[in-house]
Amino acid sequence: MPKLIRLYITQVALGFVISAVFVGVLLAFNVANLRHLITSSEIGLIALVMIWFMNGIVFAGVQFAYAIMSMAEKPENPRGGTPVAHGQKPVPVKLEARAGR
Secondary structure (H helix, E strand, O other), X not given: OOHHHHHHHHHHHHHHHHHHHHHHHHHHOOHHHHXXXXXXXXXXXXXXXXXXXXXXXXXXXXXXXXXXXOOOOOOOOOOOOOOOXXXXXXXXXXOOOOOOX
């Protein structure tokens, strides 16, 4: 199996595990009375699966994006700096203030 496919599958699986933990914490702390709504409804199991799956999609995407972006090489030279070219001093510019309409 190619390395990229293996990386994708593992990161997506990790994202769904994180989603399961997140939904478990939501139910444990009874956020927005969610535990009562799920346990007292006939379709609570479907709602629970939907919450897990939708959060799993989000967390899997974020986890894979983080894994890909963390693979980038670190720049050797410092980045950023002053917008003015080195060795030059900024020159003030005189502008007239105009009254609004």
